[in-house]
Amino acid sequence: MKKLLYILLLSPALLLAQEIAVLKYSGGGDWYGNPTSLPNLAKFCNQNINTKINTKTATVEVGSADLFSYPFVHMTGHGNVVFSDNDAANLRNYLTSGGFLHIDDNYGMDKFIRKELKKVFPNNELVQVPVNHEIYKGPFAFPQGMPKIHEHDNKPPQAWGIFVEGRLVLLYTLETDLGDGWEDAEVHNDPREVREKALKMGANILNYAFNN
Numbered sequence: 001m002k003k004l005l006y007i008l009l010l011s012p013a014l015l016l017a018q019e020i021a022v023l024k025y026s027g028g029g030d031w032y033g034n035p036t037s038l039p040n041l042a043k044f045c046n047q048n049i050n051t052k053i054n055t056k057t058a059t060v061e062v063g064s065a066d067l068f069s070y071p072f073v074h075m076t077g078h079g080n081v082v083f084s085d086n087d088a089a090n091l092r093n094y095l096t097s098g099g100f101l102h103i104d105d106n107y108g109m110d111k112f113i114r115k116e117l118k119k120v121f122p123n124n125e126l127v128q129v130p131v132n133h134e135i136y137k138g139p140f141a142f143p144q145g146m147p148k149i150h151e152h153d154n155k156p157p158q159a160w161g162i163f164v165e166g167r168l169v170l171l172y173t174l175e176t177d178l179g180d181g182w183e184d185a186e187v188h189n190d191p192r193e194v195r196e197k198a199l200k201m202g203a204n205i206l207n208y209a210f211n212n
Helices: 002-009 037-048 065-069 085-096 110-120 178-182 192-211
Strands: 020-024 058-061 072-077 100-105 158-164 167-174
Touching: 020 037, 037 072, 037 178, 037 192, 058 065, 065 085, 072 192, 085 100, 085 110, 085 158, 085 167, 100 110, 100 192, 110 167, 178 192
Parallel strands: 020 058, 020 072, 072 100, 100 167
Antiparallel strands: 158 167
16 A cells, blocks of 8 residues: 555656655755766666666755655765754655665764654664665675675674565665765776676665565
8 A cells, every 4th residue: 555655646757767866955964975876876777677767866855745756765975964853754754655765874974864763763773684685685696785895994884774564665874885886987996896796786776676
């Protein structure tokens, strides 16, 4: 029923193309970071897993009704995040109606986003996503779980999630920097195999969001 409600809320454009967006939030954090990430991920998915994602990435505000026009929304940044009561309620309704949010800590967001997520889901804890979860199984196999893309604090890559009725509705990745790995090659000068690993994991995330 919730998935049906979400489909009914989608804009007609989604019947022609799969739409993804960057989440714009308040608090002063650089929500606009990694501008080439999602377009590159969309292109990779269209070329490798038969998606039809619009490569012109949209921007959507947390509290906007337009949030419901996107089955997948990506959030990143290095710093502060603030959700108003309206933001939190709108994001909660979006996620429980079939939407999916991927938060990728670009280094420095962790202490802020955890507090704000308690506003969105006061009764749902962030839990570690197990390595045997579906999101690691395909289209590309990651038997060891989340890959490491960039090093910051000599900590292993982490994947946290919020589950609603068994569905992963929010994926929070940190100590990995997937978004940096999706950027144009010259931005971080990552080796090709590192960028490919990041893009493949991103494809798995999008595949899960579109099919669950």
